[in-house]
Amino acid sequence: MAWLRNLARLARSSSSSSSKPANRFGSPVLSVPGFAGFSSAAAAAYAGLGPTVPGQDKPRLVILGSGWAGCRLLKGIDADLYDVVCVSPRNHMVFTPLLASTCVGTLEFRSVAEPISRIQPAVSTAPGSYFFLARCTAIDSDAHAVHCETVTDQGGIGDAPEPWKFKVSYDKLVIAAGADASTFGIRGVKEHAIFLREVHHAQEIRRKLLLNLMLSDVPGISEDEKKRLLHCVVIGGGPTGVEFSGELSDFIIKDVHERYSHVKDYIHVTLIEANEILSSFDVRLRQYATKQLTKSGVRLVRGLVKDVQPKKVVLSDGTEVPYGLLVWSTGVGPSPFVRSLEFPKSPCGRIGVDEWLRIPSVQDVFAIGDCSGFLESTGNSTLPALAQVAERQGKYLCALLNQIAKAGGGFANAAANIELGDRFVYKHLGSMATVGRYKALVDLRQSKEAKGLSLTGFISWFVWRSAYLTRVISWRNRFYVAVNWLTTIVFGRDITRI
Numbered sequence: 177m178a179w180l181r182n183l184a185r186l187a188r189s190s191s192s193s194s195s196k197p198a199n200r201f202g203s204p205v206l207s208v209p210g211f212a213g214f215s216s217a218a219a220a221a222y223a224g225l226g227p228t229v230p231g232q233d234k235p236r237l238v239i240l241g242s243g244w245a246g247c248r249l250l251k252g253i254d255a256d257l258y259d260v261v262c263v264s265p266r267n268h269m270v271f272t273p274l275l276a277s278t279c280v281g282t283l284e285f286r287s288v289a290e291p292i293s294r295i296q297p298a299v300s301t302a303p304g305s306y307f308f309l310a311r312c313t314a315i316d317s318d319a320h321a322v323h324c325e326t327v328t329d330q331g332g333i334g335d336a337p338e339p340w341k342f343k344v345s346y347d348k349l350v351i352a353a354g355a356d357a358s359t360f361g362i363r364g365v366k367e368h369a370i371f372l373r374e375v376h377h378a379q380e381i382r383r384k385l386l387l388n389l390m391l392s393d394v395p396g397i398s399e400d401e402k403k404r405l406l407h408c409v410v411i412g413g414g415p416t417g418v419e420f421s422g423e424l425s426d427f428i429i430k431d432v433h434e435r436y437s438h439v440k441d442y443i444h445v446t447l448i449e450a451n452e453i454l455s456s457f458d459v460r461l462r463q464y465a466t467k468q469l470t471k472s473g474v475r476l477v478r479g480l481v482k483d484v485q486p487k488k489v490v491l492s493d494g495t496e497v498p499y500g501l502l503v504w505s506t507g508v509g510p511s512p513f514v515r516s517l518e519f520p521k522s523p524c525g526r527i528g529v530d531e532w533l534r535i536p537s538v539q540d541v542f543a544i545g546d547c548s549g550f551l552e553s554t555g556n557s558t559l560p561a562l563a564q565v566a567e568r569q570g571k572y573l574c575a576l577l578n579q580i581a582k583a584g585g586g587f588a589n590a591a592a593n594i595e596l597g598d599r600f601v602y603k604h605l606g607s608m609a610t611v612g613r614y615k616a617l618v619d620l621r622q623s624k625e626a627k628g629l630s631l632t633g634f635i636s637w638f639v640w641r642s643a644y645l646t647r648v649i650s651w652r653n654r655f656y657v658a659v660n661w662l663t664t665i666v667f668g669r670d671i672t673r674i
């Protein structure tokens with residue numbers, strides 16, 4: 177049937193070329209009514225994928241984002257039922273639970289990045305399915321279209337100095353655009369701190385750490401400057417901040433002491449947290465983490481950051497903390513893109529959804545993952561910003577969208593009378609965090625007050641590693657991760673600064 181659809185598509189694009197200009201996809205170039213801020217030249221270049229035609233095309237599912245939620249959906253969607261278009265500023269999914277390990281060379285960067293075309297081969301092989309390296313800038317839910325612009329390091333495409341703008345019509349739209357790191361409006365965070373959310377952040381951290389190690393060994397550097405360069409400060413004592421501090425202290429104990437022994441007494445890690453570290457875990461697990469981190473040499477400081485300057489952090493009580501490397505990990509909040517969307521929001525500012533993960537005020541639009549939250553009217557509380565929530569929402573929506581298409585509701589405005597079935601219900605499977613030195617916390621209870629199993633120590637660390645190894649998406653990356661872990665145990669971490 178694919179050849180028949182191709183033939184139909186080809187016939188349509190050649191017949192449309194006489195009346196409407198065709199773009200590189202063979203679809204009519206879209207006009208841009210009411211799209212302010214574009215010159216006529218830019219508008220002329222504003223091509224895109226036009227609306228699908230029932231009976232000739234498959235319905236088009238557009239997914240914004242290639243994170244945990246978007247990729248789980250991409251992986252399971254039936255490409256015989258939908259043409260799938262994924263729009264995202266990155267062409268891979270990041271396996272975030274193992275990202276901290278890449279900052280110090282325990283794992284290589286490629287081991288935690290999964291290419292989209294491997295997750296859903298249709299985007300690079302099926303005629304109507306695509307992956308676009310771009311960000312969505314606006315959603316026109318009346319016209320069933322998203323406005324996008326390319327993301328490149330070098331500006332525009334061809335002669336265009338600006339990012340290339342285009343439009344994609346959808347039959348079903350899923351917003352899975354994640355969240356942004358919270359900075360609480362503190363001055364200097366964006367300029368001087370490094371976040372830990374993407375592979376390029378981990379690369380930046382690793383380069384800076386190794387650079388500082390080498391600079392501190394140069395003759396003539398003062399004692400104070402040496403101490404500053406080798407002071408690694410982590411802001412935020414949630415699981416990510418704790419895991420990163422644990423990895424860093426492991427790196428210092430095992431690798432720096434052996435291979436940078438000139439400066440081993442200067443390097444330190446400080447973890448600054450306004451409240452308790454790992455506040456989502458119970459007291460016993462928190463105390464264990466505190467003891468382990470302190471044993472590994474991590475200095476725990478209770479404090480509130482007021483100001484971030486190029487070489488020091490200022491706390492609200494006036495304490496100044498000089499740093500050479502500053503990593504910011506204080507949780508997430510809605511991104512500017514999510515804030516810009518004029519959909520009803522959940523109480524914490526995320527895109528508001530009902531129990532089927534639909535945005536009830538518009539047709540055919542869904543939101544999943546960190547960018548979404550239940551509307552107050554559903555009576556459900558907002559789910560935590562976790563991969564396990566995002567992944568399960570992606571899986572649920574995938575089944576729902578496949579079911580809708582099978583029932584004949586795949587095209588725009590065609591699903592109004594379709595029975596949706598069960599609502600999305602989230603059941604927490606537990607939490608885990610490593611604290612370095614082959615130790616971890618595993619809490620298999622639904623909440624910290626509930627009864628159930630919680631473990632600490634080496635066995636937990638083994639459970640942590642095994643669990644994540646099995647969760648890595650592809651066999652290729654599972655193999656990479658296992659080999660990286662083995663290489664690190666046998667030869668130590670990679671300390672080359674490339």
Ligand SMILES: Cc1cc2nc3c(=O)[nH]c(=O)nc-3n(C[C@H](O)[C@H](O)[C@H](O)COP(=O)(O)OP(=O)(O)OC[C@H]3O[C@@H](n4cnc5c(N)ncnc54)[C@H](O)[C@@H]3O)c2cc1C
Pocket residue numbers: 240241242243244245246263264265266272273274275276310311312313352353354355372373374416511513544545546547561562563564565566608
């Ligand atoms: C270092 C780290 C460790 C973590 N560890 C754990 C853990 O151990 N367990 C756990 O459960 N959770 C963990 N998390 C949290 C988990 O990663 C997130 O909850 C999860 O990634 C959310 O998935 P998502 O798909 O909603 O968003 P993301 O995974 O953040 O993906 C969002 C996607 O949207 C894209 N995007 C953004 N803006 C646009 C736009 N305008 N147009 C199109 N695309 C856009 C982004 O590029 C990205 O591809 C961790 C997070 C981090 C950062």
